[in-house]
Amino acid sequence: YVPETGPRVRVNQVGYLPAGPKNATLVTDATAALDWQLNNAAGDVVTSGRSTPRGVDAASGQNVHTIDFSAYTTAGTGYTLVADGQTSHPFDISGTLYRQLRSDALQFFYIQRSGIAIDGDLVGRQYARPAGHLGVAPNKGDTSVPCRAGSCDYRLDVRGGWYDAGDHGKYVVNGGIAVQQLMSSFERTKTAVTADGGAGLADSTLRVPERGNQVPDILDEARWELEFLMRMQVPAGKPFAGMAHHKIHDANWTGLPMQPEDDPEQRELQPPSTAATLNLAATAAQGARLFAPYDAAFSAKLLASARTAYAAAKANPAKLAQDLGGGGGSYGDNDVSDEFYWAAAELYLTTGEAAFLADVTASPHHTGDVFAATGFGWGSTAALGRLDLATVPSALPAADRQRVRQSVLTAADNYLATLEAQAYGLPMPGNAGSYFWGGNSNILNNVQVLATAFDLTGTAKYRDGAVRGVDYIFGRNALNQSYVTGWGEKASQNQHSRIYAHQKDAALPHPPAGSLAGGANAGLDDPYAKDLLAGCKPMFCYVDDIESYATNEVAINWNSALAWVASFLADQGAG
Numbered sequence: 001y002v003p004e005t006g007p008r009v010r011v012n013q014v015g016y017l018p019a020g021p022k023n024a025t026l027v028t029d030a031t032a033a034l035d036w037q038l039n040n041a042a043g044d045v046v047t048s049g050r051s052t053p054r055g056v057d058a059a060s061g062q063n064v065h066t067i068d069f070s071a072y073t074t075a076g077t078g079y080t081l082v083a084d085g086q087t088s089h090p091f092d093i094s095g096t097l098y099r100q101l102r103s104d105a106l107q108f109f110y111i112q113r114s115g116i117a118i119d120g121d122l123v124g125r126q127y128a129r130p131a132g133h134l135g136v137a138p139n140k141g142d143t144s145v146p147c148r149a150g151s152c153d154y155r156l157d158v159r160g161g162w163y164d165a166g167d168h169g170k171y172v173v174n175g176g177i178a179v180q181q182l183m184s185s186f187e188r189t190k191t192a193v194t195a196d197g198g199a200g201l202a203d204s205t206l207r208v209p210e211r212g213n214q215v216p217d218i219l220d221e222a223r224w225e226l227e228f229l230m231r232m233q234v235p236a237g238k239p240f241a242g243m244a245h246h247k248i249h250d251a252n253w254t255g256l257p258m259q260p261e262d263d264p265e266q267r268e269l270q271p272p273s274t275a276a277t278l279n280l281a282a283t284a285a286q287g288a289r290l291f292a293p294y295d296a297a298f299s300a301k302l303l304a305s306a307r308t309a310y311a312a313a314k315a316n317p318a319k320l321a322q323d324l325g326g327g328g329g330s331y332g333d334n335d336v337s338d339e340f341y342w343a344a345a346e347l348y349l350t351t352g353e354a355a356f357l358a359d360v361t362a363s364p365h366h367t368g369d370v371f372a373a374t375g376f377g378w379g380s381t382a383a384l385g386r387l388d389l390a391t392v393p394s395a396l397p398a399a400d401r402q403r404v405r406q407s408v409l410t411a412a413d414n415y416l417a418t419l420e421a422q423a424y425g426l427p428m429p430g431n432a433g434s435y436f437w438g439g440n441s442n443i444l445n446n447v448q449v450l451a452t453a454f455d456l457t458g459t460a461k462y463r464d465g466a467v468r469g470v471d472y473i474f475g476r477n478a479l480n481q482s483y484v485t486g487w488g489e490k491a492s493q494n495q496h497s498r499i500y501a502h503q504k505d506a507a508l509p510h511p512p513a514g515s516l517a518g519g520a521n522a523g524l525d526d527p528y529a530k531d532l533l534a535g536c537k538p539m540f541c542y543v544d545d546i547e548s549y550a551t552n553e554v555a556i557n558w559n560s561a562l563a564w565v566a567s568f569l570a571d572q573g574a575g
């Protein structure tokens with residue numbers, strides 16, 4: 001299988017910020033430097049230079065050069081980069097490049113909502129649909145859901161929340177990181193001097209039905225998930241009271257397409273887990289401080305839920321997720337020490353209480369390195385706690401706070417060194433171990449660390465690193481592929497989804513603009529990819545086909561990474 005990869009000059013197909021870094025990659029047999037030219041839309045050469053040979057790139061197996069045209073700063077549309085007889089896809093140079101991406105990346109969450117009709121007037125007629133999983137036939141949930149295999153003697157109303165991905169499952173440990181990143185995107189606008197004050201996140205800017213209610217729209221979106229997470233808590237008087245059920249999903253996998261309102265499967269709760277309980281504690285605690293100015297009662301409810309969850313997790317510190325099977329993702333996690341650190345950090349930041357601070361400082365993660373080269377994710381969440389300890393105002397002892405902040409800068413320096421070493425400029429090491437299921441979100445999470453280093457210091461190299469770090473996502477890669485629907489000349493549009501299954505039924509839409517694909521996965525963890533892509537070099541292990549769920553799905557924790565980074569980038573328009 002030889003994919004069509006288009007022109008050998010690889011650019012960020014969305015474009016570049018006028019005063020920002022501008023880097024491209026040329027695939028060529030040449031070993032010596034080559035001439036390049038930047039053309040404007042009229043075809044005139046506006047600047048030119050020589051490429052830098054970089055040898056063979058390990059992740060793609062290609063001989064490549066890099067091109068740096070950062071010195072050119074004139075805004076315009078329809079630029080192309082020409083080298084070695086090849087003309088790149090067109091791109092813009094503009095300070096407003098990413099403004100719309102902020103709300104596109106967030107509209108994904110509204111369209112993924114469970115238990116509410118999706119309003120086509122807000123997001124386009126093609127995404128309108130009736131409410132799913134409210135117990136209306138043929139649905140069997142989620143208003144009164146039993147536990148799988150008789151593992152509890154009660155039923156829960158767990159309506160609402162977001163569908164996880166291309167399936168209809170709702171998983172607390174993935175909802176946790178996703179809602180955390182949405183809330184942190186909002187919280188950043190209040191704490192970072194380099195943020196624009198939340199212009200893009202304020203009330204009435206997002207496509208959600210609650211716009212106009214005097215609560216920032218992004219918090220309205222977060223609330224949809226927070227309410228669901230609290231519903232997953234085991235009621236008082238029951239075994240494991242205060243813990244959260246790990247997940248709720250279909251008893252058997254459904255095929256695709258399958259609209260939520262048509263899903264006939266029995267819905268089932270999986271047993272409570274320490275990991276899910278700590279996700280609830282962490283995010284409800286964070287939500288409590290953010291909702292306090294807008295809705296005191298909801299804030300208090302969140303904090304009470306967080307406290308109860310945290311106490312229940314401490315009483316049951318090793319109740320690991322136990323997968324009883326059925327039609328859902330596994331989301332198992334054998335190490336919950338990172339979730340403990342994250343939850344303690346959020347509870348401390350919200351309450352300032354000494355007991356939570358003691359738990360923070362006693363955690364091995366407080367002094368350990370939480371910023372792995374391959375990034376954080378749903379199963380490794382210590383970085384979420386660390387980033388918030390570094391950025392959210394608190395009475396953390398000065399020496400401690402200094403060390404926490406320095407750890408973010410040290411991590412950012414490491415990611416900078418990594419992206420400098422990559423001819424495709426991504427902040428991930430150049431080996432197969434960097435290309436795994438959902439890896440695009442880990443790239444963006446590393447970009448979040450770079451961006452946070454800029455927020456903390458105002459040091460230009462960190463902003464430049466964050467801006468450079470997304471070039472890969474928007475097309476500067478071996479496949480010449482933008483991984484965000486609707487963004488870039490050749491963008492992913494057939495992600496695995498039961499809802500947006502256009503590839504299976506032309507009457508159905510593609511995923512909405514702003515949907516991130518999981519990305520190249522050298523593990524080839526689905527049969528379609530395994531068959532089609534056998535032997536692929538890591539960066540080539542991707543196909544924009546609905547069957548390849550392990551390289552090409554949508555997921556809330558991936559789009560939350562995109563949403564955080566898009567919001568940061570939108571703020572950098574002037575630079």
Ligand code: 9MR
Nearest residue numbers: 164165166167329330331437438553555
């Ligand atoms: O994103 C998850 C990835 O980190 C795991 O390796 C993978 C296999 O367990 O599962 C991914 O999550 C999927 C989940 O299990 C079910 N819904 C779709 C998710 C994205 O593919």
